Structures are given as structure tokens and as C-alpha cells.
Amino acid sequence: MNAKGQSRFEHRGIRWRTLAAVLAMVGCVTWAPREALADSAVSQMMNYSVMTGLFLEVGKAEYSGGHHNPGMPIATGLRYYERQGIITGTMTAIAIMVAGAAAASSPKSQRSWESGGYRYTETTYRSEAEKAAIMAGSAAGAGAAASSKNQSFDLEIFSRNLGGDVSGWRMNGYFGIPFADRFMFELGMGVGSIDTAMKKNGQDIYVSWGYVGMPFRLNYANEIFLLFLETQWNWIGHAQSSKADPYIEPTTNTMLLRYAPVLPWKVGVSSNLFGRLFGELDVSTPGILTGSFALKAGLGLRF
Amino acid sequence: MFISSSSFWTTSRLRVVPLWLLAACLLSSPAVALDRENRGFGLDRAFAVTGAYGFGKRAGEPGQSFVLRAEGAGLWMTTPLNNRGGIEGGMELGYDGFKDTNRDAALSGFLWDFWMGFPITLVEKEEGHEMLFTSSLAPGMGLSGQHAYVYIKGKIAAKIVPKVAMELNYQWTPYTGSVIWGTDTGPHSGFAMGFLRYATYYALNEDISLMVYFDWRQSNIDDPRTTTADQALQQFTSEPYSSSAFLPITRTRWDNNYRIGFGVAF
Numbered sequence: 001m002n003a004k005g006q007s008r009f010e011h012r013g014i015r016w017r018t019l020a021a022v023l024a025m026v027g028c029v030t031w032a033p034r035e036a037l038a039d040s041a042v043s044q045m046m047n048y049s050v051m052t053g054l055f056l057e058v059g060k061a062e063y064s065g066g067h068h069n070p071g072m073p074i075a076t077g078l079r080y081y082e083r084q085g086i087i088t089g090t091m092t093a094i095a096i097m098v099a100g101a102a103a104a105s106s107p108k109s110q111r112s113w114e115s116g117g118y119r120y121t122e123t124t125y126r127s128e129a130e131k132a133a134i135m136a137g138s139a140a141g142a143g144a145a146a147s148s149k150n151q152s153f154d155l156e157i158f159s160r161n162l163g164g165d166v167s168g169w170r171m172n173g174y175f176g177i178p179f180a181d182r183f184m185f186e187l188g189m190g191v192g193s194i195d196t197a198m199k200k201n202g203q204d205i206y207v208s209w210g211y212v213g214m215p216f217r218l219n220y221a222n223e224i225f226l227l228f229l230e231t232q233w234n235w236i237g238h239a240q241s242s243k244a245d246p247y248i249e250p251t252t253n254t255m256l257l258r259y260a261p262v263l264p265w266k267v268g269v270s271s272n273l274f275g276r277l278f279g280e281l282d283v284s285t286p287g288i289l290t291g292s293f294a295l296k297a298g299l300g301l302r303f
Numbered sequence: 304m305f306i307s308s309s310s311f312w313t314t315s316r317l318r319v320v321p322l323w324l325l326a327a328c329l330l331s332s333p334a335v336a337l338d339r340e341n342r343g344f345g346l347d348r349a350f351a352v353t354g355a356y357g358f359g360k361r362a363g364e365p366g367q368s369f370v371l372r373a374e375g376a377g378l379w380m381t382t383p384l385n386n387r388g389g390i391e392g393g394m395e396l397g398y399d400g401f402k403d404t405n406r407d408a409a410l411s412g413f414l415w416d417f418w419m420g421f422p423i424t425l426v427e428k429e430e431g432h433e434m435l436f437t438s439s440l441a442p443g444m445g446l447s448g449q450h451a452y453v454y455i456k457g458k459i460a461a462k463i464v465p466k467v468a469m470e471l472n473y474q475w476t477p478y479t480g481s482v483i484w485g486t487d488t489g490p491h492s493g494f495a496m497g498f499l500r501y502a503t504y505y506a507l508n509e510d511i512s513l514m515v516y517f518d519w520r521q522s523n524i525d526d527p528r529t530t531t532a533d534q535a536l537q538q539f540t541s542e543p544y545s546s547s548a549f550l551p552i553t554r555t556r557w558d559n560n561y562r563i564g565f566g567v568a569f
Binding site: 043047048049050052078080082085086087090155157159167168169193275276302303 | 380382383384389419421423424442453455477478479
């Protein structure tokens with residue numbers, strides 16, 4: 001609370017700005033001359049490109065409590081989105097090499113027995129040839145991962161300093177399988193940690209969200225729009241009760257919630273305008289049957 | 304012939320040539336592998352080795368450090384819109400003379416920091432194979448004695464007069480992008496960090512520049528809002544909860560650190 005008794009997270013009329021941003025984006029894409037958009041979606045999907053900019057998400061998103069959150073959280077942040085690049089491959093290559101080195105230096109077998117009141121252990125180590133074979137295998141795997149053409153990387157940093165209620169980050173790395181000319185199916189690994197602090201009808205609401213899991217994304221590039229359908233299978237959700245129970249702290253009337261839905265879905269569209277401008281719109285739900293939705297708009301530049 | 308025809312190569316300068324050659328052989332192999340158009344460090348370099356003296360405060364306690372720093376960047380990928388992308392990375396090793404008051408440094412007394420990032424150039428200007436201006440943005444991650452962190456780094460570099468280039472870097476680690484060692488089982492504990500560096504390069508020739516830099520790191524450990532809220536969540540039903548999660552951010556313990564460095568860029 002500040003001196004006037006207002007919470008930092010109280011509604012400050014940002015919804016009008018949200019609406020304006022969304023309308024501006026829809027307008028740009030709808031009324032832009034066709035030649036300014038020519039085949040930009042295929043180029044964006046199939047070529048090395050980096051998109052970066054700001055985003056704004058309003059609604060019951062999976063990280064801010066979904067349908068358990070009585071309020072309408074606002075998320076603002078910064079996005080870094082790479083397609084057909086190197087980040088996912090490089091990180092995977094490092095993981096493979098570390099795992100390979102650990103495997104190569106681990107003992108091959110161990111047996112122990114007792115005799116005359118003493119305990120004996122016999123350890124068999126891998127031969128140099130076996131170590132070399134493991135390392136060669138992991139080097140080949142690492143090389144393949146790093147040089148894989150179809151990979152993408154998506155990093156979102158949520159910040160309250162930009163006016164939202166949400167703080168944290170989410171990162172997804174994908175490897176892609178292109179098919180039927182204009183489609184690409186992607187799957188990979190993702191992690192994230194986000195918290196939401198807001199106020200609704202005089203009640204403080206605090207939501208904590210964690211994400212370790214696998215994203216799956218289906219992309220379709222028509223001439224102008226890159227359409228996608230995505231789910232991020234969150235393993236942390238399996239460790240929690242699927243019906244998250246909000247806890248109301250009685251003395252301060254604060255609602256505390258830890259909620260990570262297992263299969264949030266997202267459908268969206270992105271487009272490049274005049275080569276450089278990048279816009280994306282998507283609708284997400286923390287679960288198909290929850291009936292809750294969040295709308296996200298992003299605007300930035302393509303490099 | 305080259306040596307005798309140049310007045311630059313005096314006897315005393317020639318004496319240190321073996322040292323430079325040794326340093327170049329040991330440290331510039333990544334640079335040698337990069338063509339001119341693939342370089343991504345400074346204005347038109349690939350790799351640098353520098354030494355630095357640091358002073359300032361950590362957790363309110365004064366201290367100093369001596370650091371050897373090696374870093375570089377290669378940008379060999381080009382987008383259809385003509386921006387270059389690739390990898391940057393580096394490491395720092397040295398003496399860490401700060402008190403480890405909170406006992407959260409790994410191997411305190413020994414300073415270490417490794418990082419890797421993925422820059423993409425934003426705007427560049429080139430004239431006849433000579434780079435005049437470059438700017439880039441890079442997300443990255445690192446491990447140091449203090450914490451594991453992610454960062455976003457912005458860079459601009461420009462040629463100001465013949466042979467002299469300047470570079471300005473800003474690297475930002477948000478509070479949520481940092482985890483202090485040994486706190487994996489507790490509430491989130493990390494620090495926000497901003498790191499500004501100004502460097503000047505003086506080109507001895509096409510392949511070697513001298514580099515002088517000054518950097519200013521500002522870090523902040525306290526973010527009472529999220530830490531207390533996380534603690535409250537951990538205790539959940541058993542302990543009384545303070546609603547300080549909803550207070551404005553009050554950052555009180557800023558630690559300022561400064562460094563002066565000197566070295567060679569290849």
C-alpha cells in the first residue's frame with residue numbers, strides 16, 4: 001500500500017491501451033498492401049530469423065491462475081523469438097556432451113561382497129576404446145543437434161515494471177519436422193517460472209507458476225500469416241493436485257495459489273509487415289474445459 | 304624486409320614480439336578461424352584477452368578483484384533481411400577479494416564467470432569492407448561464483464577516427480533470471496544486475512587492436528516483494544502471512560562495482 005492506501009497492483013486503466021494495441025495490429029495486417037506482405041510467413045518459418053519486441057497479455061492465462069483467479073491479470077514483457085537458428089541446438093549439444101562425458105567416465109559395473117568381516121568392492125571401468133565410442137556417439141549427437149536446420153527458440157521475460165501484474169520468465173526450445181510444403185510440426189523442451197501479484201475487490205491475489213515440460217507446436221504458413229496451434233505439456237502440473245485449491249490467508253484476506261495446468265492450449269497467428277515489423281496475436285486457455293481464455297498481442301521487429 | 308622498412312618496429316618493441324606471438328597462438332585460435340565478415344566482437348574483432356582491476360562493494364562490504372578475461376563472438380549466419388547472427392561467449396578467472404558475508408559464493412576467493420549468448424545484429428554500416436558502425440542484441444546465460452543467470456545484452460560500436468573505435472555494452476539480468484548458489488531448496492533468491500561497459504579500441508594493424516575499458520556493475524539483492532511472497536507460499540497454511548508481496552519495489556541495497564581493464568583484441 002502506498003500513502004493513499006492504493007495497492008501498486010490495482011487497476012490503472014491499462015485495458016484501453018490493450019484494446020488500442022490489438023486494434024492497431026489487426027488494422028495493420030488487414031489493410032496493408034499485399035506486396036508488403038508477400039510470402040513473408042514462409043520466409044519467417046523456413047529461414048533464419050529473429051523476432052524481438054514487447055507483448056501484452058490480458059486474461060486468465062495458465063501462469064496466472066487460470067479460472068481459479070477471480071481477477072483479470074495483465075502481463076507485460078519482452079520476447080525474443082528465433083527461428084531456424086542455433087540457440088536450441090547449441091544448448092542441446094552441450095547437454096548431450098555433458099551427459100556423454102558423464103557416461104564415459106562412469107564405472108561399467110560394480111559388485112561387492114563380504115568376507116571374513118570385511119566388505120570388498122570390485123569396480124570395472126570402461127576401456128579407453130569404450131570411452132572413445134561413447135564420446136564419439138555423443139559428439140555425433142551433439143553435432144547433429146547443433147547443426148539441425150529446423151529448430152527454434154522462444155524466450156519471454158515478464159516484467160511488472162512495464163505495467164503488468166506478472167513477473168518471471170518462460171523459455172521453449174523446439175526441433176521441427178517440416179512436411180507438406182507449408183507445415184511444420186515442432187516439439188522440444190521448456191522451462192519457466194512466473195508469479196502474479198494483483199488485487200481484485202480489495203483482495204490481494206498471489207499466484208505462483210512453474211513449468212518444466214514439452215511444448216508441441218503445429219505451424220502452417222500461408223502467404224501472409226503464420227498460423228500455429230500449440231500446447232505446452234507441463235510436468236509440474238502432474239505433481240500438483242489438478243484442482244488447485246486457493247488458500248485465503250485470514251488476517252490479510254490474501255489469496256495464495258500454486259497452479260500449473262497440465263495441458264494449456266494456444267492458437268495464434270503471426271505476420272511480418274514490410275519485412276521488418278512483426279506482430280502476433282494469440283488466444284490461450286489453461287485447459288480446454290475450463291472456459292477461461294487469455295488474449296495476447298505482441299509487436300516488435302524482425303531481424 | 305617488413306621489419307627493416309618500418310620505423311615502428313624498434314629493438315625494444317621487437318623484444319616483446321615473442322610474448323605477443325605466444326599470446327596470439329594460445330588465445331586467438333578462434334579468431335583465426337573467423338573471416339573478417341564473420342567477426343562479432345567490438346566493432347570488427349573476433350576475440351579479446353584482457354586483464355582488469357576491480358573495486359567496489361558486495362553486500363555492502365568493500366573489496367577488490369583482479370581478473371583475466373577472455374571473450375569473443377562469431378556471427379556466421381545471415382538472415383534474409385541481412386542481419387548477422389551467431390554465438391558469443393567468454394570466461395573470467397581471477398582473484399576475488401570481497402568478503403563472502405552471506406556465504407553464498409561458490410569457491411569464494413576465486414573469481415570465475417563463464418557465459419554464452421546468441422547475438423543478432425540490428426543495424427550495421429560498412430564502407431568498402433571497413434566496418435563503421437554496428438549494433439546488436441543478445442540473450443545469453445552464464446554461471447559465476449555468485450549465481451547462475453540469464454542476461455540480455457545490447458551493444459553499439461562505431462569507428463570514431465581512423466584506427467580508433469568505441470563500444471558501449473549494456474547487460475541486464477532481471478531479478479527473476481538469477482539464482483544464487485545453494486538456494487535451490489529455498490525461496491527464490493537471486494539478484495538483479497546491470498552492467499555497463501565502455502571500451503575503446505586502438506588498431507595497431509588490421510588484425511590486432513589494443514583495448515581499454517571501464518565497466519560499472521550495479522547489483523541488487525533485495526526484492527522484498529517476491530521473496531516474502533515465496534516464503535509465504537512455502538509455509539502456506541502454517542505460518543502467518545504478511546502481504547508485503549504487494550508493496551512497491553524498494554531497492555535499498557545497491558552494490559556498485561567498477562573495473563578498469565586493458566588488453567588485446569584480435
